[in-house]
Amino acid sequence: MKIGPFFMDNIRLIVNEVVKKIKNSDNEMLESVRSEYFGKNGILTKILKSLSHYSIEDRKKIGFETNKAKAILESEIEKRKEDLKKALIVQKMEKEKLNCSSIFYFPFSKGSFHPIVQTMQDIVLAFKSLGFSVAEGPEIETDWYNFEALNIPKSHPVKDVQDTFYLDGMRSLLRTHTSPGQVRVMEKQDPPIKVIVPGRVYRNEASDASHSSTFHQIEGLRVDKNVTFLDLKVILTKFIHKFFCCGELDIRFRPSHFQFTEPSAEVDIQCFSCKGRGCKICKNSGWIEMLGCGMVHPNVLKCVNYDSELYTGYAFGIGVERIAMLRYKVDDIRLFYENDLRFLKQF
Numbered sequence: 001m002k003i004g005p006f007f008m009d010n011i012r013l014i015v016n017e018v019v020k021k022i023k024n025s026d027n028e029m030l031e032s033v034r035s036e037y038f039g040k041n042g043i044l045t046k047i048l049k050s051l052s053h054y055s056i057e058d059r060k061k062i063g064f065e066t067n068k069a070k071a072i073l074e075s076e077i078e079k080r081k082e083d084l085k086k087a088l089i090v091q092k093m094e095k096e097k098l099n100c101s102s103i104f105y106f107p108f109s110k111g112s113f114h115p116i117v118q119t120m121q122d123i124v125l126a127f128k129s130l131g132f133s134v135a136e137g138p139e140i141e142t143d144w145y146n147f148e149a150l151n152i153p154k155s156h157p158v159k160d161v162q163d164t165f166y167l168d169g170m171r172s173l174l175r176t177h178t179s180p181g182q183v184r185v186m187e188k189q190d191p192p193i194k195v196i197v198p199g200r201v202y203r204n205e206a207s208d209a210s211h212s213s214t215f216h217q218i219e220g221l222r223v224d225k226n227v228t229f230l231d232l233k234v235i236l237t238k239f240i241h242k243f244f245c246c247g248e249l250d251i252r253f254r255p256s257h258f259q260f261t262e263p264s265a266e267v268d269i270q271c272f273s274c275k276g277r278g279c280k281i282c283k284n285s286g287w288i289e290m291l292g293c294g295m296v297h298p299n300v301l302k303c304v305n306y307d308s309e310l311y312t313g314y315a316f317g318i319g320v321e322r323i324a325m326l327r328y329k330v331d332d333i334r335l336f337y338e339n340d341l342r343f344l345k346q347f
């Protein structure tokens with residue numbers, strides 16, 4: 001058998017047609033193209049099968065042209081398949097695109113301040129409304145600021161009850177109270193001073209239901225001409241009434257001792273749970289211990305080069321955890337630090 005004059009041209013024409021077809025096919029159509037041309041009875045398969053009917057010379061030509069056509073079509077089919085795959089991904093991405101600008105619902109529940117932070121903020125707000133400004137100091141202090149400038153000499157036994165964690169070969173320490181922050185304020189500023197210093201403090205002591213080696217304080221200081229113990233009583237009474245909204249409850253000042261104040265006192269408030277009759281909260285005493293206070297010791301004023309003949313001042317220190325425990329009726333201080341969500345979610 002001899003090949004006709006247009007045989008090769010026909011193959012090329014077929015290829016051009018099929019390439020066009022492939023370009024518009026979906027996956028299913030591609031499979032039918034494949035079987036139409038390369039399947040058992042496919043057009044190109046048939047041509048290859050019939051090679052034996054031709055002369056050797058023609059076989060070569062036909063074989064070459066048919067295999068070339070096969071290769072072109074195979075590669076076009078693969079290309080189209082890839083394109084279809086990509087188009088599918090693009091389509092999927094379009095469909096699943098997240099338009100954040102239209103999201104107004106935030107599916108996570110809103111957090112809240114930790115009860116200690118909340119209490120601290122509220123105490124600070126109460127004192128701000130009584131005319132106090134707010135200052136902060138470093139948590140790592142020197143012996144001078146934490147003790148000596150507060151009338152606690154280097155080897156004084158009172159340091160035992162405020163033992164702390166020493167750093168840097170005893171060159172610095174974790175502050176045991178925020179009073180050093182007050183010393184820093186006085187160093188920078190002349191009287192009048194009316195400031196509170198909130199912050200975290202540390203003591204070297206074992207934790208139990210009412211003690212923790214890390215806790216929070218808010219200490220207050222006022223220094224001016226003619227500041228008296230009466231001013232101290234007035235301001236603390238105002239604060240307690242404001243903070244606990246308990247105008248009808250009694251407050252008492254009990255003599256105490258602090259190295260940096262003279263005279264010193266501790267302030268108790270009549271138990272708001274039993275109104276003084278005695279209960280579990282006040283350990284049957286009818287009173288709840290609130291804070292320590294006193295008139296600034298002249299030695300403290302001298303340490304910051306204030307004229308202790310001209311100026312007097314009062315100071316007080318409030319334990320934030322203590323107030324939070326009373327406020328939220330929490331009976332173990334350790335609950336505040338365990339970060340158990342079942343506990344924290346209640347506030």
Ligand code: PHE
Pocket residue numbers: 176177178179219258261292293294315316317318
């Ligand atoms: N700094 C004292 C303490 O931490 C509290 C205090 C402050 C007492 C000011 C009196 C006056 O124990």
